[in-house]
Amino acid sequence: MSTNQVSFTDVSKVFALRVDNQVQKISALKSVSFEVGQSEIVTLIGPSGCGKTTALRILMGLETASRGNVMVAGKMVKGCGYDRGLVFQHAELLPWLTALQNIMFGLELKGMRGAELKDTAMRYLDLVGLKDAANRRPYQLSGGMKQRVGIARALAIDPEVLLMDEPFGALDAQTRESLQGELLEIQARTKKTIVFVTHDLDEAVLLADRIIVMRGGSVQEIIKVDLPRPRGDLGTLRGSKEFAETRYVVWKALHNANEQRH
Numbered sequence: 719m720s721t722n723q724v725s726f727t728d729v730s731k732v733f734a735l736r737v738d739n740q741v742q743k744i745s746a747l748k749s750v751s752f753e754v755g756q757s758e759i760v761t762l763i764g765p766s767g768c769g770k771t772t773a774l775r776i777l778m779g780l781e782t783a784s785r786g787n788v789m790v791a792g793k794m795v796k797g798c799g800y801d802r803g804l805v806f807q808h809a810e811l812l813p814w815l816t817a818l819q820n821i822m823f824g825l826e827l828k829g830m831r832g833a834e835l836k837d838t839a840m841r842y843l844d845l846v847g848l849k850d851a852a853n854r855r856p857y858q859l860s861g862g863m864k865q866r867v868g869i870a871r872a873l874a875i876d877p878e879v880l881l882m883d884e885p886f887g888a889l890d891a892q893t894r895e896s897l898q899g900e901l902l903e904i905q906a907r908t909k910k911t912i913v914f915v916t917h918d919l920d921e922a923v924l925l926a927d928r929i930i931v932m933r934g935g936s937v938q939e940i941i942k943v944d945l946p947r948p949r950g951d952l953g954t955l956r957g958s959k960e961f962a963e964t965r966y967v968v969w970k971a972l973h974n975a976n977e978q979r980h
């Protein structure tokens with residue numbers, strides 16, 4: 719974790735909304751700064767509307783910052799790029815393509831052709847445990863399987879940083895838990911740097927090296943998670959004293975964030 723893969727420095731974002739012929743300004747981010755080290759997993763958590771998705775969208779290049787600097791892998795972010803992969807809450811796969819073709823599509827856009835194209839897509843499908851479902855179309859996949867394809871699609875372009883916006887938020891508790899474990903295993907193998915937005919306190923702790931607690935467009939607190947890596951069996955981890963202690967620290971920070979909001 720010596721070099722920073724992400725530097726978000728003094729970033730502010732103001733949205734201008736036109737309501738009844740009047741322009742209303744919404745300050746979504748106010749001088750937000752944080753860094754993410756190489757191979758680090760950082761989770762962003764905080765009350766609804768505190769700016770988590772806006773921060774992620776700026777990192778992805780889908781929004782521009784009104785002020786401040788955003789660097790990924792040593793380069794200033796100017797629009798989308800293959801150095802970043804995004805996974806949404808809903809995988810948003812192309813419905814007329816198979817799981818394999820959905821992954822190939824992104825690789826083709828990147829310029830990959832021929833045997834390498836199919837082999838690479840298959841390798842990433844295998845990484846998320848879906849080799850046998852390669853020829854299924856999205857409607858033939860469960861919610862969890864679709865999210866796995868979404869993760870494979872983002873990883874296949876070999877980004878420096880994986881940006882994940884509540885990727886497991888729409889899944890049932892059991893599928894969510896197994897995907898959390900799978901994500902940790904994949905990260906241990908690929909060593910990707912991950913910025914992960916979640917509403918779920920347990921998820922924030924289970925996955926992260928550090929947790930950024932946000933409030934009203936600002937960083938309220940950054941909490942280091944000292945749980946060992948690899949995290950091993952997440953069920954056992956959840957039952958540990960260390961997990962409970964960290965969870966309480968984050969709960970308190972969130973509680974403060976909520977109180978100061980009201």
Ligand SMILES: Nc1ncnc2c1ncn2[C@@H]1O[C@H](COP(=O)(O)OP(=O)(O)OP(=O)(O)O)[C@@H](O)[C@H]1O
Binds near residue numbers: 733764767770772
């Ligand atoms: N395109 C936009 N135009 C105007 N306002 C926006 C836009 N996108 C976000 N906002 C506003 O910016 C603020 C932060 O929104 P954001 O979606 O980043 O919050 P969030 O923490 O991700 O919320 P949630 O947890 O509910 O998804 C909110 O007040 C929201 O209404």
